[in-house]
Amino acid sequence: MITEIWGERFDKSELLEKVDGDNEIVELLIESARLQIPQYINDIRNHFETFGGDFPSDCEQIKHCAHAIKGSAFNLSFHRLGNIAKALEFSIKEHESKNISREEALSDCIELIKLLDAEWSALLKLLK
Secondary structure (H helix, E strand, C coil): CCCCCCCCCCCHHHHHHHCCCCHHHHHHHHHHHHHHHHHHHHHHHHHHHHCCCCCCCCCHHHHHHHHHHHHHHHHCCCHHHHHHHHHHHHHHHHHHCCCCCHHHHHHHHHHHHHHHHHHHHHHHHHHC
């Protein structure tokens, strides 16, 4: 069960350090994220809704999208978004390994998809 999603929303100084202080690269990376991350979130939602609320036995596409968001988010120092995507990926893996029930995994996924949407919206406002 999800108890808390932590992390700084965006650590711009950390990202600048990763790119040797090049603001132009930061802007290009953020623009790329603005194009890619919403598509991954939509794909997660669409794959999940395809199952009609029934937790699928094979969640490879959802895990793939969550993993992609996680990688992009952590590379861009979007720590909270990365942790939400990580929690989604982990919840599915936990269900697949039978460490948590279908009902708990389903509940976690629904909550995490809502959190992904909300966190991405908050990031977009911050990045304007």
